[in-house]
Amino acid sequence: MGVNLRDLLSFQTLGLKELSGRIIAIDAMNTLYQFLSIIRQPDGTSLMDSRGNITSHLSGVFYRTINLLEAGIKPVYVFDGEPPELKSGTVEERRKIRKEAEKMWEEALEKGDLEEARKYAQASAKLTDEMVEESKRLLDAMGIPHVQAPSEGEAQASYMARKGAVWAVASQDYDSLLYNSPYLVRNLTISGRRKIPRKNVYVKVEPELVMLDENLKNLGITREQLIEIGILLGTDYNDGVKGIGVKTALKLIREKGSLERVVEEEKLEISAPVEQIKQLFLKPEVIDNYKILWEPVDREQVVSILVDDHDFSRDRVEKGLERLREGEKAAAQSRLEQFFKS
CATH class of the missing domain: 1.10.150.20 (5' to 3' exonuclease, C-terminal subdomain)
Structure with missing residues (x-):
């Protein structure tokens, strides 16, 4: 949820390619919730395997991470740890909102209103500890680094950005600016088209870059x-x-x-x-002993997680792995070019 600063701040719209060569820390929990909310069936039902296990988060991690690599972006996922005590009220409020949304989703399905059902289904998304661990396993198999924060993931990611270990933080929330990240990138993992509710109209969703120091100067x-x-x-x-x-x-x-x-x-x-x-x-509570290292893809492990464990299409996963291999080359090359430019 975070603090809503949108009407206060200026930002610039970018294409993914304009972020080529950049190492970007992704707010993992925020992003996984996006995947769970957006990657759904027309009636709002999550993607599932034959055993009823939700797989929307794995689909997002796999295919959208590949999109970033193909654009020359090097992602680092940062996961939340234990939230501060002051956040307990927010956590409970979010739980109530999800429960109410789930009830409204079921009512919309009974009425046959699929658009309404999908809207409430998105708001009812629940991220479990098991989903988080599955996502980390898949990232490991893909060779993508991830960092476990001691507390707030955005605080850890912002600390890494201000130290220069990464260039920016990617999140839909603005909190990373309060945590002192020099740059915030929004819409990084949901670029594409978005349908306006109750209208047969689609709008283009592109990454937005918010620069903290420039905004502070402009606002005085x-x-x-x-x-x-x-x-x-x-x-x-x-x-x-x-x-x-x-x-x-x-x-x-x-x-x-x-x-x-x-x-x-x-x-x-x-x-x-x-x-x-x-x-x-x-x-905020942060750590210095993190590692950011991209490893070779473990193709067999990726196939095991997605195909064997969760019934993904073998053909689609194999094609994704080929894109992943090419994407790694693109990210490595763009990073090399960035190095010689700087």
Whole structure:
């Protein structure tokens, strides 16, 4: 979910090829939820194998990672660890939303409204520990590096980006900017066409690049003030202040200089301790002992996971493996070209 900063920030639209040669840390949990939400049957049912096991996440990891490699992008998946205690309310709220969406999905199916059913099915997506482990196994077999964060994956990915180990963080959420990632790439793994609900109209979905330092300069604020704006709007750690939108939040922080003064002078109440929330963004729990190393593809293991264990089409997987091999070459070549340019 994260903090909604879209109307505050400027961004530029890119093609995948414009990111060629870049190492990008992908917010793994955010991305797996995308796969579970989007990769579905027309009635909203997830892709499944013959034993009823959901496979949408594996399809996304395999084919969309290949798309990135073919574009010359080198992905690194970063997985969440244990969430901070302050996030427990958000986790519970999301669980309730998914449960309600599942109920609405079933009702829409009974009425035969497939478009409505698909909408609610997407909102009901549940990511299990088993799915996460399956995804890691598949990434290992594909030779794609992944990092296990001690806590928030976006915080770890942002730390890696600011240190220069990766170029940017890829996520649909804006939180990585609060965690100090210099660059955020949205829509990286869902590029293509998206149907507008209830209309027979499709729009093109392309990657969007948000540059933190440039936005801070244009807005005339510091990163700490951006965090404070996020707190007013609502983060994963607190509810937003009722009646305060993004423009009002920016105006208040600019005028008063700090959230503390805004709270005091406007007589506002924040649902969690402000300083504690700020420290979760300013000094998150991260690790330095991670490895980013691309390995050769283990073709037999990929086939075993997808075909033998989950009934994927052998022919399609073999074609995907051929694309993966060519994609690895493209990513390696583009990285080499980037090195000589820099």
